[in-house]
Every structure is written in C-alpha cells, then in structure tokens.
Amino acid sequence: MNARVSNTITSEKICHTTCPYCGVGCGVEVTVNETTDGKKALSKLEGNRQHPANFGQLCVKGSNLLETNDLSNRLLHPSIDGKRASWPDAYQHIADKLSTIIKEHGPDAVAFYVSGQLLTEDYYVVNKLAKGYLGTANVDTNSRLCMSSAVSAYKRAFGEDIVPCDYQDLENTDLLVLIGSNAAWTHPILFQRMEKAKKLNPSMKIVHVDPRANATTSLADLHLAIKPGSDAYLFNGLLAYIADNNALDNSFIETHTDGFNDALACATLSVEEVAQLCDVPIDNIRTFYSLFVSSPRAISFYSMGINQSNSGVDKANSIINCHLASGKIGKEGSGPFSITGQPNAMGGREVGGLANMLAAHMDIENPKHREKVKNYWQSPTIATNGGLKAVDLFDAIENGKVKAVWIMATNPLVSMPNRNKIERALAKAELVVVSDVVEKNDTLAFADVKLPATAWSEKDGTVTNSERRVSRQQGLLIPPGEAKHDWQIISEFAQTMGFNEGFNFSHPSEVYAEHAGLSGHDNHDERYFNISAHQHISKHQYNTLRPFRWPLTGDDTKDNARVFSDGKFYTDNGRAKFMPILPRLPEQATSDAFPFVLNTGRLRDQWHTMTRTGKAGKLTQHIAESCLYINANDADALGVIEGEAVYLSSQVSEAPQICLPVKIDNKLREKTCFAPIHWNQTFASSASIARLFTDARDPLSGQPELKHAAIQITKVPALTHIQVIQSKLDALDLTHHFDHWQKIVRDDVDCIRALMTQEKVTANSLINKIVCDYSALDCQVFSRITDDLSVVVLTKDDIVKTVIVLSNTVIEIEQDWLAQQVYKQLDDVDLGTLLRGIPDESFTLGRQVCSCFNVREKTIVEAISNGCSSVSALGDALQCGTNCGSCKSELAELVQTHTTDIPIKLVPTLTATVADREDVV
Structure with a gap:
C-alpha cells in the first residue's frame, strides 16, 4: 500500500532512483512529500523518461512499487536468539562467536552468503572485510544461481x-x-x-x-x-x-x-x-x-x-x-x-562478489592481483585461494567445515537446490546471522541473530545493469525503526572486530570512491573494468550522478558503449579464445522412476520469493497460485484434470513435500512440465520446488542445474477442496487445519485455497473447527451444507468477515466475487445466492490478463470476436496493454489464437538461404 500523507505537505520533491527487480535497471521517478511533522512519504511513481535503460517505461512490477512499500512484516530491530537486542550487543555477540571460531578452526570456518539485491557499496564492504581482513574467500552470492x-x-x-x-x-x-x-x-x-x-x-x-x-x-x-x-x-x-x-x-x-x-x-x-x-x-x-x-x-x-x-x-x-x-x-x-536476472548481479561481480573473484575484476588465484588489492586496501591479510561456491558452501556447513554463515538479502531455503540439505546445514551451524528487511521468511526461521536492513525506498548507493550501466539508487525515506544500510552494518561490525582504519565510512559516496580508485589502481589497460574517473567523487557529485557505462577513466565523459570493435580482448595475448565444446546432457536424467522433466522460472507479476510482490493484491491476480503446468496428454495418462492436485517427488525429495494443482498447457512438450520458483512457506505449505533439485551443477561455474529436474508425478487423493476468503483486519491463521494450502494476498482480504487428503473430513467437522477459531470474535454463522458443495458465511456486527467454500470435487467459485462480499453489510448481500455459490455473470470473466486495468480473458476474447484483430485495437477498446505493456505478449497470443482458431505458430513459414547474401566471405 502507498505510504499515506497524514499532515500538511510542506514540500514536494521529485527524486530519481532505479527499480529493484530485474537486471534491466530501469530508471524510476518518485515524488517525495515532506509533511509538517518532518516525515516523508512517497505519493507518486513513474518511469524516468531520461533514463537510457527504459525511457520512462515500467513493467507491472515496477509500476506497483509503492503498493509494496508498507512496513508489514518489516524487521525493525536486532535480535539474538529471538530476544530484542541493541546494535552494539548484536555486533559484539557476532564478533565474539566469529573470533572464537576463527581462533579454533581458521578463517575458512566463516562464510558470507549475499545477494544481487545488495547495492554495489554493500557488496564492496562485505568482500573487503572477508577477503582482506578476516582472510576468507568464502563470500558467495545468489548471483551464483543466476549469472x-x-x-x-x-x-x-x-x-x-x-x-x-x-x-x-x-x-x-x-x-x-x-x-x-x-x-x-x-x-x-x-x-x-x-x-x-x-x-x-x-x-x-x-x-x-x-x-x-x-x-x-x-x-x-x-x-x-x-x-x-x-x-x-x-x-x-x-x-x-x-x-x-x-x-x-x-x-x-x-x-x-x-x-x-x-x-x-x-x-x-x-x-x-x-x-x-x-x-x-x-x-x-x-x-x-x-x-x-x-x-x-x-x-x-x-x-x-x-x-x-x-x-x-x-x-x-x-x-x-x-x-x-x-x-x-x-x-x-x-x-x-x-541478460542478468537480478538488479545488481553485475555490480556484485565488479567488486568480487563471487567466491572465486577479487574486487575490480581481479582474480584471487593470481598472486599479482592479490598483492595489488592488499596494497590498495592496506589490509592485514588477503585470501589466497578461491572460496566455496554456493552449493559447496552449504555442503561445508552441513559437514561442519564451515561453522558460521552470515546471510544477507537472500532466502536460500527457497532459491537453492536440495532444500532439505539446506535446512539440515543451517540447523547444524554454530552461528547463523541473517540481515534482511523482513521479519519472517523460510531462512529467518534458522537465524540466531537477525539484523534489520534497509529496503528499496531507503537504500542509497549504485547498481549496474545488464549493459554495464551504473545508476544511482537514491535513499528516498528515512530507515524505519533501527534498520541500517548493509554497508553500514558491515562497517560498524568490522570496527567492533577491531578493524577501524579500513571501515570508517560515513556515506556510501566514500565507499564508491574507494571502489572506483581500486578499479584504476595499477591498471595499465589490463582490465577493461575501470571507473577511476570517479575515485575523487564528492558527495554532491555522487548524489547527482547520472547513468553511465563503464569503462570511465581520466577525464572521460562519453558513454562507452562499443566493446571489442578494435579486436582487442583481455586475455594474456589480447586474442579471443574459441572453446572446444563436447556437449553433455543434464545430470538429473529421467528414468522409469522419475519420467518427467521439471523446468522452472519466473512469472510475469512476481519476483523471487515474493517479499515485495506478494504484498500487492494487483500483482497476485494475474496468476494467483503456484501450479504445475503440464501437457494434456500427460495429464490424461496421470488421470488428472485441470485444478486437481498432484504430488511431485525426486530422488532428493519424496512426496508429499510438494503438492501443486495442475494447469493444462499444450505448448509444453510431452513429459516436460513447468512450475514457478516464487512460492515458499509464507505463501504455501507445499510449493517450494527447490526441494526437488539435486546438487547437480556446472563444474567450472558452480551454477546449479535449476532448469532440469527428473521427477515423478502422482495424483493426490484429495477428499475436500477448500476456499477461504477472509477480512484482512480480522484474519485468523486457519492453515493448521489443512493438509496442503496456498495463500493469496489481496488488497483488503486474504484468500486460502486448501486440500484435505489424509482422511475423510466431513464438511461439518471441518467447519466446526474453523468456527471454533472464530468464536472469540463473536461471529454469527450462516451455512448451507450439501454433499457436493458447502458454503459458510461468518459475520460480525452484521458485516461479512469470512466466506468458506468446501467441495469434494474441483469447484472453484470466482474469487473476485467472493472477495467483494467481504466487508459488505449483511443487508446488502444476497445471502441465498452466496450460500449457493452462484456468482454474478460479470464475475465469470476468466483469468486476469491486464493487471493495470483488470481486463480479463473472456472480455478480451469477446473483443477479438467483435473485430479487434490487433493488440493496439484491444488497447483502444479495453485499455489493456496501454500502461506498463507487460500483458502485450499475452494479448498478441490471444489475438493469434482467436482470429485463426489454431494454436500459436510454431513452425516457420519464412525461408532464408546463404545465397540471400552477396557479401558472404
């Protein structure tokens, strides 16, 4: 939800920052209002028309950033073993633990696991502390999973x-x-x-x-x-x-x-x-x-x-x-x-954010590079060998080689493969420190020390996008509670460890200037990455820094776009290297026991583990729940129809740990299925698909094989299907009643879709349990219970608070219609229609396609049948696709499908031959 202005506005300022989602690095323009009581609030957000990455365009996620910026589930204070602590006490606790571990087991018993969500300044300070002061290269990042x-x-x-x-x-x-x-x-x-x-x-x-x-x-x-x-x-x-x-x-x-x-x-x-x-x-x-x-x-x-x-x-x-x-x-x-997945994966690489790197594109295995970095930092030591890459790092935690891990701005239980192993590792570690913006997620459940970090609207620093363009991410709001910037947390902790000289930063511009200086230090055009033009940057120059592409050296002010145009490369002899490639098939091979290939990826309106996007009701309506997308022929062979649930298992995860409803998708190859990566235990009981992947990874990069798991699919013996729509103000946690559930957060209500599988549960028995939970709220109960469909309405003070639907087959009543009944006065509700589960015709319009204007599939198809034969024509008629544009590809697909009555074109009609070229060498 937007931060609301409660007092008279005394000033209004437009600030430029960047979007915190993918690696495109879009520029964002935000209006910041200051009120009479000195507080700031964000009132308007749009794309920055001057930013060369996006020229004012924003996708649906970026357009809705303000809707995700409230303080719900924010971590606001440090804690030790679940008890609130001061920052000095938290620092000292960590320092004492790490000092003991390093003394007894050496520096490589300590590790940091960080994130492409960090800003470059955050990344730089972590790497400086670990590699130059503690002496361990065990600093890896979730960019290992990406780039x-x-x-x-x-x-x-x-x-x-x-x-x-x-x-x-x-x-x-x-x-x-x-x-x-x-x-x-x-x-x-x-x-x-x-x-x-x-x-x-x-x-x-x-x-x-x-x-x-x-x-x-x-x-x-x-x-x-x-x-x-x-x-x-x-x-x-x-x-x-x-x-x-x-x-x-x-x-x-x-x-x-x-x-x-x-x-x-x-x-x-x-x-x-x-x-x-x-x-x-x-x-x-x-x-x-x-x-x-x-x-x-x-x-x-x-x-x-x-x-x-x-x-x-x-x-x-x-x-x-x-x-x-x-x-x-x-x-x-x-x-x-x-193309980079995360907003600052490239910035992290610039400062040595991977375990096999040093800062400024130098190599940890190169003695000359190690000496250059050590001399520049004037650090007491320097790591001499590459550290543990992500999968190996968690192996080392599980086997006791690494005793302590500090996790920053990432949720490895959801993103890393082989989740069961990650759980065992974190449970065994002597010390788990987590710096994050949220109070609760899957990984924080294992934290001994929790440290509150700043979020997008508060963070202040730089990011580098996929085309090597550095942009400022401006701090727009004062950090809430006791939250601190990640570079600030590490710097203050380093001083607690006694490293005062190397970490006396007071502003991110000072970190950036040191980073810029290192990029040019003893760099005689041997490394292309060089931003030494900024090594003496002032605070004012930093705050007004315009987007630029590296390299940027000396007095250069031009945008350095073209690379290798002179045929010069940065190898030992300046020549590019061909690599002989012997193709290898995926390690997670299918078999009689595990005959299906599972592919994974992102959805249009969600991001990573939904820390931000899961808050915005508009972003949960395009695809409301995690599903297993599967070819119709495979579904027939399994005996399942769309909406019915299946169990997924692999050699590292037995059923019923993963349980997903089926979605038919005939554009998938047979024996190949797809599931999204985002869902976790905050939003679902059994949808964290990281459990299905083994530790298979590339031997050189260490990047996990997250696009190809061999799995088994079996039909769930679902006995009762449940939908719960409840007021967000009075929402009770009902999930403990259900065997499997998914939660969909909307603007004013929470929605739960659930299954009962383990035993025959009558509608009466389940309703009685739920009503018992509501008894303290003094609710009145209205119900209609039949063998096929049961509906329960709970009201308080004649206002509808909760609607519960139970069925023994896949019957989904339109969620929008049910949600609209909540908060209504009882006199304004057609109770008979509601208890029969019969929505108004206007609510049976299919899935949402356009999030900006809530345009649904059946409306679009009807417009196509009435002559809208292009995306632009649909925009003129319905507005869909005319704001952020994220839905335009789906609109094009619907146009193609419903104007020709055939599936999307998969076989080409074009032809091309070598003879078409006159300039063939």
Whole structure:
C-alpha cells in the first residue's frame, strides 16, 4: 500500500532512483512529500523518461512499487536468539562467536552468503572485510544461481567478465536469437523494445530457442522447441554450418582469435544429426542456421535456460564460438548478450562478489592481483585461494567445515537446490546471522541473530545493469525503526572486530570512491573494468550522478558503449579464445522412476520469493497460485484434470513435500512440465520446488542445474477442496487445519485455497473447527451444507468477515466475487445466492490478463470476436496493454489464437538461404 500523507505537505520533491527487480535497471521517478511533522512519504511513481535503460517505461512490477512499500512484516530491530537486542550487543555477540571460531578452526570456518539485491557499496564492504581482513574467500552470492556460468564463459573467451552488447543493439540487429529466455515476462521492458524494433524494421527476424512455448514465442518468426538440455548440440551444429557454408570471417579469426581449429574439430554435427539430438524438425534447424549466416548482424540473447545447467559454461561458449567464427561481435547489432536476472548481479561481480573473484575484476588465484588489492586496501591479510561456491558452501556447513554463515538479502531455503540439505546445514551451524528487511521468511526461521536492513525506498548507493550501466539508487525515506544500510552494518561490525582504519565510512559516496580508485589502481589497460574517473567523487557529485557505462577513466565523459570493435580482448595475448565444446546432457536424467522433466522460472507479476510482490493484491491476480503446468496428454495418462492436485517427488525429495494443482498447457512438450520458483512457506505449505533439485551443477561455474529436474508425478487423493476468503483486519491463521494450502494476498482480504487428503473430513467437522477459531470474535454463522458443495458465511456486527467454500470435487467459485462480499453489510448481500455459490455473470470473466486495468480473458476474447484483430485495437477498446505493456505478449497470443482458431505458430513459414547474401566471405 502507498505510504499515506497524514499532515500538511510542506514540500514536494521529485527524486530519481532505479527499480529493484530485474537486471534491466530501469530508471524510476518518485515524488517525495515532506509533511509538517518532518516525515516523508512517497505519493507518486513513474518511469524516468531520461533514463537510457527504459525511457520512462515500467513493467507491472515496477509500476506497483509503492503498493509494496508498507512496513508489514518489516524487521525493525536486532535480535539474538529471538530476544530484542541493541546494535552494539548484536555486533559484539557476532564478533565474539566469529573470533572464537576463527581462533579454533581458521578463517575458512566463516562464510558470507549475499545477494544481487545488495547495492554495489554493500557488496564492496562485505568482500573487503572477508577477503582482506578476516582472510576468507568464502563470500558467495545468489548471483551464483543466476549469472556465474555466463561470467565463466566470458572470462574463458574474452579474458574478463565483459558483456559486449547494449540495449540499442537489440533494436539495430537483423537477427535476434532468444535462447532460454522468456523475456516477455522476465525482462518485459527489453521485450517491448524488441517489439518496437520489429515493427520499425519488419525484415528483422526473431528466433526463440526454448523447450517451452511461452509469452515470448508470440514475437518469434521461428520457435525451436528443442529437447531440454540440448543447446550445445544446436550451437555446435551452427558452428559447423558456418564453416561448411563459406560464412567464416577468416580475417577476424586469423587476426584476433586462438583455438578455432580445436573448437571446429568438436563441432562435426550435420544438420540431420542436430535435428535428431535436439528433437526438432530438420527444416526448422536449416532455417535457423541459414538465417544466422545470411544476416549481416545477429544478437544471441540468452538467460537462465543456458546458465542454470550442469554445462552452462560450455553452452554459453558454444554460442560465443559462433559469433567469433562469423565475426558477429564488436559491432552494432551483433554479439553474445547474456541478460542478468537480478538488479545488481553485475555490480556484485565488479567488486568480487563471487567466491572465486577479487574486487575490480581481479582474480584471487593470481598472486599479482592479490598483492595489488592488499596494497590498495592496506589490509592485514588477503585470501589466497578461491572460496566455496554456493552449493559447496552449504555442503561445508552441513559437514561442519564451515561453522558460521552470515546471510544477507537472500532466502536460500527457497532459491537453492536440495532444500532439505539446506535446512539440515543451517540447523547444524554454530552461528547463523541473517540481515534482511523482513521479519519472517523460510531462512529467518534458522537465524540466531537477525539484523534489520534497509529496503528499496531507503537504500542509497549504485547498481549496474545488464549493459554495464551504473545508476544511482537514491535513499528516498528515512530507515524505519533501527534498520541500517548493509554497508553500514558491515562497517560498524568490522570496527567492533577491531578493524577501524579500513571501515570508517560515513556515506556510501566514500565507499564508491574507494571502489572506483581500486578499479584504476595499477591498471595499465589490463582490465577493461575501470571507473577511476570517479575515485575523487564528492558527495554532491555522487548524489547527482547520472547513468553511465563503464569503462570511465581520466577525464572521460562519453558513454562507452562499443566493446571489442578494435579486436582487442583481455586475455594474456589480447586474442579471443574459441572453446572446444563436447556437449553433455543434464545430470538429473529421467528414468522409469522419475519420467518427467521439471523446468522452472519466473512469472510475469512476481519476483523471487515474493517479499515485495506478494504484498500487492494487483500483482497476485494475474496468476494467483503456484501450479504445475503440464501437457494434456500427460495429464490424461496421470488421470488428472485441470485444478486437481498432484504430488511431485525426486530422488532428493519424496512426496508429499510438494503438492501443486495442475494447469493444462499444450505448448509444453510431452513429459516436460513447468512450475514457478516464487512460492515458499509464507505463501504455501507445499510449493517450494527447490526441494526437488539435486546438487547437480556446472563444474567450472558452480551454477546449479535449476532448469532440469527428473521427477515423478502422482495424483493426490484429495477428499475436500477448500476456499477461504477472509477480512484482512480480522484474519485468523486457519492453515493448521489443512493438509496442503496456498495463500493469496489481496488488497483488503486474504484468500486460502486448501486440500484435505489424509482422511475423510466431513464438511461439518471441518467447519466446526474453523468456527471454533472464530468464536472469540463473536461471529454469527450462516451455512448451507450439501454433499457436493458447502458454503459458510461468518459475520460480525452484521458485516461479512469470512466466506468458506468446501467441495469434494474441483469447484472453484470466482474469487473476485467472493472477495467483494467481504466487508459488505449483511443487508446488502444476497445471502441465498452466496450460500449457493452462484456468482454474478460479470464475475465469470476468466483469468486476469491486464493487471493495470483488470481486463480479463473472456472480455478480451469477446473483443477479438467483435473485430479487434490487433493488440493496439484491444488497447483502444479495453485499455489493456496501454500502461506498463507487460500483458502485450499475452494479448498478441490471444489475438493469434482467436482470429485463426489454431494454436500459436510454431513452425516457420519464412525461408532464408546463404545465397540471400552477396557479401558472404
């Protein structure tokens, strides 16, 4: 909910900051009001039209930031063992514990697990403390789960973690290949730029490589629904095709690269073999390959579908190989473009946020780099070996090698694979410290010390987006309670440990200036990352810093966009490296016991573990609950219909730990299913799918294989289906009555969907238990109980407080209609209709598609049948798609489906051949 202004406004100021969600790094403009009592409140939010990442556009999540900014579930005070403590006492408690552990077991018995949600200044101070003062490299981050394979691939090919593309390249290319990315939902502002580019340049072609047809596929000319995990075969085949069809850039290869012959020797696949290995029609493979070689410019835009793999580094290098071989790199509209998942994953990489890195893009295994960093910091020590990567870190906690862990701004119980192991590890640790903004989440349940950190509207520092653009995230509000900035917490703790000289920062500008200075320290153009132009930045200059792209050195003021245009790379000899790739299939292979492949990902309106987005009722209506998306043929074989629940199990998680309702999706391959990542024990009893994934990971990057789990699916013997809609003001926790449940938070009511499975529960017996809970509220009960459908209405002072629906089959009464009955005066309710569960016709309009204007599917379909044959026409008629634009891909899909009565186009009609090009080398 918005922070409300309760006193007279004395001043109004517009502040520029950044969105805290994905790696696009959108600029945000916020109106801050100050009142007569000196308090500040945020009254308006919109996109910053001057910011080069988004030019004023915001997706539905960014547009609703103010709706998630209230203090509900905020952690406001430090605590030790569940008891409130002062900051000095908390620091001293941690210092005493860590000092004892380090004395008895060495510094590597201590670890930090941090987050791409941190600002660069926060990240920098943590790494300085751990690696330069405590002497441990055990600092890893949830970016390990997101970008580490892309980082390793860039370093192998280019010598440094350098993303060689920018957002304008997406608009100035001839061929855009989207690989393992549902950009329409995960990076919607970039997707809208792609849509606009295609409208302005109809000859531009888009290929979508993904096992699952999704919202992004609606923009594609060609969809390659490859077999899960077969990406490296596809791109090894492309490399061979480039060589076989006279499309090599021989001059570039000979002058600027090494290792081509070895890479080509591993890429001997024919088009026919690729089609078989990827399980894609051969004509589709030929079309893609022909498009790539015939297009003067090509962008390969890849994301978690590539990175989250046991061979993610090799997959990324197989893509990079194709760009090096064809010379499609270092020029406008061309290059391998890895897109970041989190808002500051790249900023974290700049300051050494991964366990195998030092700050300023230096390597921990390089003695000269270690000496440079130690000298610059004037630190008492420096870590000499790479630390433990995320999966290995929690292994080490479980086996007792690591005794203490400090977790910052992340929820590893929900995001890490093999949740059961993470639970065992944290339960065994001698000390678990958690710095977070929330009072309760899955990980905080294991914390010995809880420290309140600042949230988006209070945090003050910088972030770096996916195109290497640094932007300011401004502190808009005074931190509530006793919350402190993460850089401030670590700095004050370091001084408690006796490290006074290195951590006497009083403002984030001082941290940033030191970070900038290190980037240029003894850097004789050996590292591309360099922002030393800011090493003497003043507080005023920092507060007014405009977005810029690195590198930025000396007196440079230009926006440094183009990388590798001179053919210079940052390897030992300045030449890019081809990598020989031997494709590997996923480690979590299917079997007779576990015959289904589980794919995972984000939804359009939710973010990570829903700490913010779960608060906004508008963001929970597009997709209200976690589901298992499955092909209709598979559902038939399992004997389940849409809405019925299934148990999911794997070799590391037996049923019934995961229980999800089924959603039919015929765009999925058979034996392949999909579930979202967001749900956790705050919002559901049995939907944390991290339990299903093993520790399978890439041997180089350590990134877990989170796109491919082998699972078993069995039908749940659901005996009673329950819906509860209750007033948020009087909401009681009823979840202990149910075997499985999911909670949907709306603006004024809480909704629960639940199942009873273990025993036959009569409607009367369950209703009696629930009514008993409400007895203290002195509620009046109205009910209609039948064998098929029972409805109970609880009122207090003649106002409806709760509606409960029970059925022994899948009968879902429209939630919007039920929610509207709550808070009504009893005289204004048609009690007979309500008890029969018969909603008004206006409420049976299907799922919400447009969150901004609450436009539902049936309304859209009716408009299409009445002649709205385009997204723009639907916008004119219904407003849908005219605000944030996040729903435009779904609108396009509905238009295509309901104007042709056929599914989305998956087989291309376009053709392209090498002969189309006159400039083939």
